[in-house]
Amino acid sequence: MTEHWLEEAVAASRLPTPQAFPRNLTSEVERYLGVTLVARPRLTSESVRDWLARRRVKHRVAETPRPLFGCMVARQGRAVLFLDSADSIEEQRFTLAHEVAHFVLDHLLPRSWALSVFGESIRPVLDKTRHPTPNEKLSSHFSQIPIGVQVKLMERGPSGTIRSTKVLHAERRADRLAYELLAPSALAQETLSDLPEEEGAAELAARFGLTRAAAREYAQMLLLLRRPPPFSLARMLGGDRR
Structure with a gap:
């Protein structure tokens, strides 16, 4: 059984x-998503x-030049997804799924939530064609709304390390959705069956076109997910309610 947020994102x-x-x-x-794909060999933040x-799109991109597997640029419910065409087919497949995941999780879903809370009146704010009203700014939902152009590019230090737990969490969620899009968990679990971990990873890689490292992860x-949750007396007695 998949997590609720994952089911919502797939939909x-x-x-x-x-x-x-x-x-x-x-x-x-x-x-189905109306995205534009841009493949560039040796993709970098600078490119x-x-x-x-x-294209006169005003948005700050990381100043530190570094190589990228991919990048998402989204605006008004549409996106341009960048891929490094010099990568292997398997690597590009996962990169595309990962950037699609960012588009869904970090752009489409927040826009959808905003429209459901504020109605169509918020659309010009999302598209940055009008400024938000004071009441809109005061809403607890407002800080979660993507406004104008989004460039989703993992924030790393010069050495390539992730320096924020928030970024790490976002990347893990994008990875989880990417795996679900490429290898739905029900089918992947079936593929793994009772095989030893390394053999199971090899089967995943072969069936779903993943790199060996991605399949292992x-x-x-x-x-x-297969492991049962730790025993809880409170849960057994019906007292573990949140």
């Missing part, structure tokens, strides 16, 4: 149930910044 992606694997997300995301500047995630 929000508007992508069809995959019928064959490895999944061809490229054609699906262009058709994303230059791409935006040439996903196998570990799924094995953790």
Whole structure:
């Protein structure tokens, strides 16, 4: 059984149930999500910044030049997803799923929540064609709303390390959704069956077109989900309510 947030995110992606694997997300995301894909060899933060500047899109991009697997630029419910075309097919497949996950989790879903709370009157604020009213700013929901252009690029230090627990959490959620899009957990669990961890990871990689490292990480995630929750006397007696 998948987590509720994950089910909600898969539904929000508007992508069809995959019928064959490895999944061809490229054609699906262009058709169902209306995103634009930009593939560049040896993608860097600088090349994303230059791409935006040439199109007069004003948004600050990380000043520290560094290589990227991918990047998401979103605005008004649409997105441009960047990929490094020099990476392997398996790496590009996961990068695309990861950037789609960011688009869904960090742009589409917050916009949807904002529209459900404020109604259509908030759309010009989301699209940055009008300023928010004082009452809108005071709402507890407002700080979670993506306004204008979003450039989702993992914030790292010069050495490539993640320096924020908030960023780490966002990246883990994007990874989890990416795995679900490429290898739905019910099918992945079936593939793992009772195989030893390393053999199971190899089967995942072969069936769903993942890199061996990604397959190993996903196998570990799924094995953790299989384990029963720790015993709780309060839960057994019905007192563990939150």
